[in-house]
Amino acid sequence: MGNPGSVLIWSIQYFVRSFGVGDKAARLASLPFFWLRFLERPSKRRLNADAASGVYFFGCKSGRELHASACVGG
Numbered sequence: 001m002g003n004p005g006s007v008l009i010w011s012i013q014y015f016v017r018s019f020g021v022g023d024k025a026a027r028l029a030s031l032p033f034f035w036l037r038f039l040e041r042p043s044k045r046r047l048n049a050d051a052a053s054g055v056y057f058f059g060c061k062s063g064r065e066l067h068a069s070a071c072v073g074g
Contacts, residue, residue, distance in 0.1 A: 005036035 009030050017026040 003037075005039050008036055009033055 012030040012033060013026040016029040017023065021029075
């Protein structure tokens with residue numbers, strides 16, 4: 001799972017790559033932003049999940065059927 005700094009660097013790479021340049025050129029374009037990864041350590045961990053490249057849910061399956069009317073906004 002990537003943190004916000006890593007995700008921002010990936011976004012820059014894919015943005016540059018969308019112009020039809022190669023992977024090496026896209027990596028070169030994101031090189032000046034390498035320092036963004038170091039800002040992840042002092043950042044608030046709870047807020048990092050909002051910008052992460054991957055998240056997961058750890059839970060268990062309910063033993064009973066849930067109806068839409070019981071859900072929030074349902």
